[in-house]
């Protein structure tokens with residue numbers, strides 16, 4: 001950044017020509033009030049860019065399912081449409097058309113009962129959370145209409161899920177006043193038990209939500225068994241409790257890797273499905289999809305009809321304005337990769353997850369709590385955490401640049417702590433191998449350190465002396481962090 005004398009507002013400060021000695025960089029930045037005066041654009045860029053360098057590296061953020069790499073051609077398409085507000089459908093009819101095409105393609109991928117050229121019922125959202133709010137609202141309204149028509153009270157709706165649901169379900173329940181009835185987990189069983197779920201269903205249940213790819217360990221819930229049990233219960237009771245599938249991650253995995261697995265609209269009680277375009281849909285953050293089985297499953301009074309395009313454009317979203325880039329990028333990925341491309345990528349992710357899993361097993365130190373069939377991730381916990389625990393491993397791995405979260409499982413498995421590595425498209429074989437090596441190094445370091453409960457040993461495996469102060473500081477960081485994680489409710493949970 002080179003600032004001219006004039007650009008600096010006529011300052012007599014000679015140092016203004018030197019990037020890092022200019023007065024813009026030397027002064028503390030305003031944090032609470034907007035500054036009175038403008039600064040040059042180069043200075044603004046440099047200051048913000050530099051501060052952002054302290055963020056983690058997204059590519060090494062193994063905590064996230066969300067896409068961190070796309071092809072340059074798609075990046076260009078996204079930048080070219082960054083100034084298009086999606087909601088201006090009369091101005092940008094092609095963008096709207098691309099969204100509709102994405103809805104159709106995804107609905108077909110999920111085996112919606114549609115003719116070849118029939119339009120699907122669905123909507124693009126900011127992510128799975130918004131999609132889940134919309135799906136939940138549709139179930140609530142449909143249930144209320146049914147109860148009113150039967151002359152029954154409709155003020156106590158509930159929804160049945162596993163305790164492993166992502167925070168967005170808790171948000172839905174709280175924001176839209178629906179009781180969340182959670183099936184508890186148990187050690188070794190970290191997904192919703194369909195039998196227990198169906199037992200919890202009553203006349204006020206608006207739907208049972210199953211997860212295709214649990215956030216905690218990537219496992220697919222047994223939607224088929226849930227469907228069969230619920231069909232039976234519906235027949236016995238005369239109710240018609242439906243199913244929603246939260247396929248935030250698994251929706252772009254199962255169709256490619258496990259095409260025989262029945263989890264989608266092939267099952268009659270599955271009325272809606274959400275998927276995150278920005279997870280294994282392979283688009284940067286800001287896109288999700290909600291697809292309904294048919295028009296009957298989306299009460300008409302929730303839909304706003306706009307006819308800017310000369311044709312009816314139904315809209316059902318929580319927000320009005322949003323960017324167009326993600327919609328365009330999703331369309332790019334669908335047509336650029338096609339079924340073949342997605343299958344290749346998911347296959348590769350799965351293989352890399354296996355390399356990582358096998359590497360971790362070879363250490364002999366971990367139990368693997370993820371399944372081979374599921375989202376390509378590896379969730380693992382220490383076989384023996386009496387001396388050191390998963391939080392310390394997570395903390396130590398940060399020194400190598402890796403961000404690997406550690407968290408405790410929900411009730412009744414809260415005594416189990418796991419580490420989780422999400423394998424995304426850009427997590428290569430080299431990364432998988434390298435991560436295993438770094439985890440081994442961390443284990444050696446931890447082995448040489450005193451256990452959390454004993455006094456400090458002052459020798460590192462490499463022979464370096466570790467000062468008591470450093471050790472105390474390290475322990476303090478870990479214990480503060482552990483307390484913070486323990487205190488954290490799902491409202492800030494892993495995502």
Ligand SMILES: Cc1ncc(COP(=O)(O)O)c(C=O)c1O
Pocket residue numbers: 065126127128129130166168211213214215246248249276288494495
């Ligand atoms: C199973 C599940 N559902 C919903 C969500 C929320 O998704 P989004 O971030 O797209 O809102 C997540 C996020 O990780 C998830 O794993």
